[in-house]
Each structure stands twice: as structure tokens, then as C-alpha cells.
Amino acid sequence: MKTVEILQYTLRQGSGAAFHAIMQQVSVPLHQRHGIDVVRFGNSLHDPDSYCLIRAFDSPESMTAKLEAFYISDAWRSGPREAIVDSIEISLKTVMVLSAESVEGLRQM
Template sequence: MTQVVEILQYRLKAGSGERFHTIMQEHSVPLHNQAGLVVLEYGLSLHASDAYYLMRLFDGVDEMEQVLHHFYHSSAWRAGPRAEIVALIEESHRVVLPYKNGTLPLVD
């Protein structure tokens, strides 16, 4: 089975980058960890103070969809950081890539 990496990119409301990062550090990522999700990396983008990314690792696309469904429907997420996180996001994009042998695909 090929593992996959999900990369989420967010364009945040103006001036909210630092607040979003604090919520991620103090609430969202710990909640991910408690739920057994693997967060590879997250943070503010180097190109803009209100651009953000989150990278997560899964054992496959089907597993990813099941785990995320369970996570986003949990009371811990819904009663936790969900409302504040969603309120700060203007736009989001998602890409899912294969993660073979512990690396992302490279162009030859």
C-alpha cells in the first residue's frame, strides 16, 4: 500500500496569520495527535504572512478519507478549535500525493 501526503494550503483573513498559527500549535495539532493523525509539518508560508500550510500523512487514500471523516465529525473537533479556525480561512486548497519510500515524488 502506498502512503499518501495531504497538503492543505490556506489563504487566511488579512492580519490573522499569527493567531491562526497559535490556534494550530495550542489546539488543532494536539487534537490531531490525540486522534492518531500524523502531522508532518505546518506553519506560516515564507511568501506571505497570511498564507498557511498543513501536511498530514496517511496509509492510503481510503484510510485518509475514513480518518478525516471521523476526526471532523468528532465532538472534540466540533466543540474545540473548529469554529475559530474556519472563521479565519478565506480560501483553501488540497492536494494529495503519493509518499513512496518516505519521500514525495520527484521529477527525473
């Protein structure tokens, strides 16, 4: 079983393409360097200014520890943080437990 965090963002109008570029080129690789499993990320099919980021962790405790280390890191704080945070108008978070098979299914979509 995996602890899965789903982040849904409503972005500032017209910022979806630039947001995706910074996620793809900077933020997701930074997540991966911190040992965070990014399962899926990208713009919504219904609106290019809606975005989803799905991350998986071994446990709730692992999620807390990895995210704390990520968000206090100099690489995040002096890197993509400002551009990402400035693009987000609304952020929603859901955390759930899914089987490893379900996580892999999301990854393969």
C-alpha cells in the same frame, strides 16, 4: 508509500499569527490524538497570512476514515473548528502518493 494531503490556506488579513497559535496549541494535538500524522504545518515564508498543513496517511481509505472521524468529533466541532474556519478565506487541497522517505524529508525540513 504514504497518501499525503497538502492543505494550503489563504487566511484573513492579519490573522496568521493567531491561526498558527491555535493550530500549534489546539488543532495539531487534537489531530495527533485522532491518529493523524501531521507532517508539517506553519505560515508561508512569503506571506504570514498564507498557511500550509501537511498530513500523511497509510492509504486513501485510511485518510478518508481518519478525517471523517476527526471532523465529526465533538472535540473538533466544539473546539477549534469555528476559530479555524472563520480565519480561512481560501482553501486548496492536493492529495498525492509519496515514499515514506519523502514524507520524513518533509518532516525534517
